[in-house]
Amino acid sequence: xxxxxxxxxxxxxxxxxxxxxxxxxxxxxxxxxxxxxxxxxxxxxxxxxxxxxxxxxxxxxxxxxxxxxxxxxxxxxxxxxxxxxxxxxxxxxxxxxxxxxxxxxxxxxxxxxxxxxxxxxxxxxxxxxxxxxxxxxxxxxxxxxxxxxxxxxxxxxxxxxxxxxxxxxxxxxxxxxxxxxxxxxxxxxxxxxxxxxxxxxxxxxxxxxxxxxxxxxxxxxxxxxxxxxxxxxxxxxxxxxxxxxxxxxxxxxxxxxxxxxxxxxxxxxxxxxxxxxxxxxxxxxxxxxxxxxxxxxxxxxxxxxxxxxxxxxxxxxxxxxxxxxxxxxxxxxxxxxxxxxxxxxxxxxxxxxxxxxxxxxxxxxxxxxxxxxxxxxxxx
Numbered sequence: 336x337x338x339x340x341x342x343x344x345x346x347x348x349x350x351x352x353x354x355x356x357x358x359x360x361x362x363x364x365x366x367x368x369x370x371x372x373x374x375x376x377x378x379x380x381x382x383x384x385x386x387x388x389x390x391x392x393x394x395x396x397x398x399x400x401x402x403x404x405x406x407x408x409x410x411x412x413x414x415x416x417x418x419x420x421x422x423x424x425x426x427x428x429x430x431x432x433x434x435x436x437x438x439x440x441x442x443x444x445x446x447x448x449x450x451x452x453x454x455x456x457x458x459x460x461x462x463x464x465x466x467x468x469x470x471x472x473x474x475x476x477x478x479x480x481x482x483x484x485x486x487x488x489x490x491x492x493x494x495x496x497x498x499x500x501x502x503x504x505x506x507x508x509x510x511x512x513x514x515x516x517x518x519x520x521x522x523x524x525x526x527x528x529x530x531x532x533x534x535x536x537x538x539x540x541x542x543x544x545x546x547x548x549x550x551x552x553x554x555x556x557x558x559x560x561x562x563x564x565x566x567x568x569x570x571x572x573x574x575x576x577x578x579x580x581x582x583x584x585x586x587x588x589x590x591x592x593x594x595x596x597x598x599x600x601x602x603x604x605x606x607x608x609x610x611x612x613x614x615x616x617x618x619x620x621x622x623x624x625x626x627x628x629x630x631x632x633x634x635x636x637x638x639x640x641x642x643x644x645x646x647x648x649x650x651x652x653x654x655x656x657x658x659x660x661x662x663x664x665x666x667x668x669x670x671x672x673x674x675x676x677x678x679x680x681x682x683x684x685x686x687x688x689x690x691x692x693x694x695x696x697x698x699x700x701x702x703x704x705x706x707x708x709x710x711x712x713x714x715x
Contacts (some may be wrong), residue, residue: 341496344713347607347611348611348612349376349384349615350384351608351611351612352366352367352372352377352380352612353371353377353380353381353384355369355370355691356377356381357379358684358687358690358691359687359688359691359692359695359696360691360692361686361691361692361696363377363378363381365696367694369709370612375506392487397542401687404661405435411442413443414519414609415564431463432520433453433454433455434459434460434463434464436449436453437449437450437453437455437460438460438464446460462497465578472524473640475517478502478507478509478513478514478517479517479521481505481507482498482502482514482517482518482521482523483521483523483675485498485501485502485505486498486518486523487522491680493525494518494525495511495514495515495518499511499514499515499520499601502514522542532680534585534630535676542635542645542649543625543630544646544647545646545647546622546646546647546648546649546655547620547644547645547646548560548562548620548622548646550654550655550657552583552657552713554582554583554584554656555581555584556584556588557582557584557585557613557712558582558584558613558615558616558619559583559584559619559620560582560583560584560619560620560622561580561581561582561583561589561609561615561619561620561621561643562580562581562583562622562623562658562659563578563579563580563581563602563605563606563621563623563629563659564578564579564623564656564660564663565577565578565597565623565626566579566663566667567597567602567664568667568671568676568682568686569676569679570600570676570677570679570681570682571675571676571677571678572595572677572678572679573595574595574678575593575595575676575679575682575683576593576594576595576596576597576601577591577592577593577596577663577686578591578592578593578602578604578605578628579591579600579605579659579662579663579690580605580606580608580609581658581659582613582708582712583658584659584712585703585708585709585711586662586700586703586708586711587695587708587709587712588662588690588695588708589609589612590605590606590607590608590610590612590613591607591608591686591690592604592605592608593679593682593683593686595679596643597628598600598628599627599628599631599634601628601632602626602628602629602634603633603634606634606637606638610641615641615643616642617641617642617643617693618642618643618644619641619642619643619644620643620644620646621638621643621644621645621646622646622647622648622655622656623646623647623648623656624647624648624655624656625647625648625650629647631653665694666689666690666694669689670685670686670689694708695708695709696708696709
């Protein structure tokens with residue numbers, strides 16, 4: 336390795352170390368100890384890159400304008416969200432439902448603005464507020480308590496038809512349409528089937544390597560066997576693709592990257608980040624599926640330059656890469672499936688916090704004797 340390349344690699348390592356501080360939420364000392372460098376050294380690196388960003392970033396007048404625009408955007412977002420919630424009420428002309436919506440949202444916006452948006456008077460809202468609930472409204476509250484209880488018991492999987500049958504079995508007399516209305520008005524919506532997105536394209540003319548791993552996921556030490564794969568996360572903006580590189584010894588995610596496109600560059604970025612931080616010795620077994628991203632000439636070139644042995648799963652055999660698939664399932668069950676992401680950026684930040692701030696340094700794995708990957712590597 337030439338001096339120029341060595342300096343470049345060192346500079347990349349510094350940037351990755353500083354990036355870990357930002358994505359993990361951990362202290363400088365914790366990240367420094369994890370990477371095996373001094374705390375003062377890492378602090379100096381961070382100050383250097385932050386100073387460079389400040390010199391190229393916005394100044395006072397631009398910053399003030401950004402604050403004003405963000406405030407206006409927040410007001411517009413609140414109004415947009417409120418109008419979405421109120422859309423169902425406009426056709427019905429039911430003012431009491433609009434008043435209920437105003438009452439629920441008044442903590443985040445002035446009552447006068449909410450009334451103006453929904454086409455009702457402020458005096459009308461306060462008159463409704465002091466009016467006693469009708470018999471039907473009180474009955475709805477009792478029914479809603481039953482519905483919430485059964486909805487939780489069903490793991491939030493029951494829609495109104497099943498909920499109606501459940502209430503009848505409990506001896507509660509109520510119409511199916513009334514159950515549907517109460518569930519809709521209170522946002523009790525059953526989980527939908529999860530979206531599926533194919534990530535592997537093995538129909539290509541690229542290199543296909545033998546399976547050196549042969550479903551042996553054990554490794555005597557770090558940086559002996561790595562597994563890699565690509566998965567996906569649904570956001571309101573569309574799919575976000577996630578590539579990870581996993582050290583099979585400690586189950587630690589040593590490199591990861593995200594993109595709005597499933598390309599070879601996504602896989603290469605995750606691999607280069609892993610190489611930059613870990614600097615593995617030659618002879619490491621790199622295992623992947625037969626996807627076109629991993630069989631591409633550019634990806635294979637990075638593996639060859641770093642002395643890695645190429646291993647690939649058999650055609651259509653998901654068990655050959657089961658370790659990485661298990662990590663994706665854990666990440667999705669503990670983070671993705673519990674969250675509605677409004678943007679790809681929001682999802683990327685959440686994934687970074689999960690991987691660098693929880694999964695690697697904190698989460699206990701039963702396969703590691705209930706230790707975290709970081710602790711397991713130190714003990715080894």
